[in-house]
Amino acid sequence: AQSVTQLGSHVSVSEGALVLLRCNYSSSVPPYLFWYVQYPNQGLQLLLKYTSAATLVKGINDFEAEFKKSETSFHLTKPSAHMSDAAEYFCAVSEDFNKFYFGSGTKLNVKP
Amino acid sequence: DVKVTQSSRYLVKRTGEKVFLECVQDMDHENMFWYRQDPGLGLRLIYFSYDVKMKEKGDIPEGYSVSREKKERFSLILESASTNQTSMYLCASSLNLAGYEQYFGPGTRLTVT
Helix, strand or coil, X not given: CCCEECCCCEEEXXXXXXXXXXXXXXXCCXXXXXXXXXXXXXXXXXXXXXXXXXXXXXXXXXXEEXXXXXXXXXXXXXXXXXXXXXXXXXXXXXXXXXXEEECCCEEEEEEC | CCCEEECCCEEEECCCCXXXXXXXXXXXXXXXXXXXXXXXXXXXXXXXXXECCEEEECCCCXXXXXXXXXXXXXXXEECCCCHHHCEEEEEEEECCCCCCCCEECCCEEEEEC
């Protein structure tokens, strides 16, 4: 089975600073990769996904992620954090039609 | 716009009660999923369904059952609620296509006392 590791359960950045949230997966074949965001007491919303096209994927709200096969990583970045980015972020991996594996989540805190 | 709705946002039940959580999607998706979310554990799959009346166990099916009588509706049943089932429950749906994302409902926060 797949495993998804998100390094850092809590990340804190200042407003305007770079956001970097890390995700590593265990698949030996290129999987499908996703980042989701969850605001308090809400469901998950898709930020972006990688499906074997360009390795640099752009998502909503200026987030982007880069697929690095050699590192089995799919880290999420944003050049400049905004207060509204404070939320929990989940990395997910899928190898087939209906099996998804989620990381344990990273809570992003944005300081004024 | 894609929509997944869940019957309740917050629910409080007593130990031993039978609990029904309902999920409805309006996107004609084949796949539907039930997860529970607990702090530090991420999302854990309880059951999923890939077609009407079809279901498969996920990683933590014990104490739960599901029902899918219509394509758009997927119900999670706690036969006899226990305090360790206090959690956030998330429903999701997706097309049966490789690489297709899941769409999530708003969640039901269940407290069993």
